[in-house]
Amino acid sequence: MSRRYGGWRRARSVGIGALDSRQTALLVGSLVGPLMVAWLTTTTVLFVLAPLGLAGAVAAMWMREGVWVVDLALARARFEASRMAGETAYRAQVWAPYPRRLDLPGVLAPTRLIETTDPRGPVGLVWNQRNGQLTATYLLSPAGALLADSQTVEHQVASWGNLLGSLANDAMAKHAAVTIELQPTSGTDLADHVAARRDPGAPEGVARIMDEVIAAAPTASTRVQARLSLTTDPSRVGGRTRRLPEAIAETLRSLGGLALQPAGVDVLRRASASDLAHIVRAAYDPQSEQTSGSAAWQNVSWGESGPVSAEEHTDHYAHENVHSMTWCLLEAPRQQVDHGVLLHLCSPGSFPRRVTLLYRTLSRDEAGAVLEREANTAAARQAYRQRTGRSPTQRENADAERANLAAMEEAHGAGLVQFSLFVTTTVADAEDLPEARREIEQAAGNSKLKLRLCRGGQAAAFATGLGVGGIYPADL
DSSP states (O other), X not given: OOOOBOOOOOOOOSOSTTOOHHHHHHHHHHHHHHHXXXXXXXXXXXXXHHXXXXXXXXXXXXXXXXXXXXXXXXXXXXXHHHHHTTTTEEXXXXXXXXXXXXXXXXXXXXXXXXXXXXXXXXXXEEEETTTOOEEEXXXXXXXXXXXXXXXXXXXXHHHHHHHHHHGGGOTTEEEEEEEXXXXXXXXXXXXXXXXHHOOTTSOHHHHHHHHHHHHHSOSSEEEEXXXXXXXXXXXXXXXXXXXXXXHHHHHHHHHHTOOOGGGTEEEEEEOOHHHHHHHHHHHHOGGGGGOOXXXXXXXXXXXXXXXXXXXXXXXXEEETTEEXXXXXXXXXXXXXXXXXXXXXXXXXXXXXXEEEEEEEEOOHHHHHHHHHHHHHHHHHHHHHHHHHTOOOOHHHHHHHHHHHHHHHHHHTTOOOEEEEEEEEEEESSGGGHHHHHHHHHHHHHHTTOEXXXXXXXXXXXXXXXXXXXXXXXXXX
């Protein structure tokens, strides 16, 4: 029997029942506020304030798709304000007079692409000029676990956990991103690959076997690309601002210290500047993926790798005559799962798909403070239920148990990792968006994940899911 994994928990603040601190404050204010005003003035005011207080109490407890309805309303209001100000549409300055700035849209606008070299070849880094962070990327070739024995898989999972834990020991490491891109192909890649390498003088039996393999192969296949990006913050060490060359050297040192092979992946190479420009351009314009040869991307600047036109809608993102939808993680699996829990989400589908996992390893001191606060919050909720005479639900008991277990494991030397997940799918025709949405949500359900469509933030979520830009949701 394969090993099971779990213990994920969503951070919670102190509140009444399932409410967080903000909802609790609104609920208490809506109920107590009108009474206080009536006590200080006159009781007739209560008839005026009571409906407002009732509306506030309902709003405090109203959840939709696992999100507080007030947060949804504020996000929608900000989106509509941005739309009216013309900030949801992007047009590249292709025809603008010189001098002109070629910036990427949205949250990627402050980033710049830097090209450098080391003994192993050219390396590209993305520099966020707003916060000074640098992001370097490994291009990977995942081996997969379908044909591996259970002991090998458990060793790989443990090695990946050790790798994430090592980020806590690197003072410069800010966060990391693992991105898997799935691109459906016509199914002729295997035949073309074999035909280009077929030896005319090969034995007849060998040629017949290869022909049978090609004939038995699926008519549709998927090209899988994987990469890992590490974002560093040079100012985290010593609290001083480092010069850019020194910061680049430290970032490459941190990237080189990642032990990836024990985790079951092979490193192809460090991504060059042309590789990064290619990744971004292919995400915004999938048709550019047909451009053959890396030499075609050598002269493409960072700003030119973005879209010529893009427009953000509430539930999707239109760019370069294609349409994308992006989801973020709302809730991790509640139960214990095996190592292949994400297999359904990372399996081929009818439409291109990009899955990005974001990791942020907290320092030892910060992890201890966070887990102690979470354990105290769970204890405060239990004390409130005891005082009010309300029996806790099984979900509340399980949440408190996970909080205490995490605090105990950290006290014995375990690390703490905050993680999130972004999933993006792209279609050529807007009419295919409902089918693409159904496909993603079904795959997420099979992977025991609960996703939420990033309504009103599709452009930012799309850029975050690229992984190479060093964008982290908490920093936006």
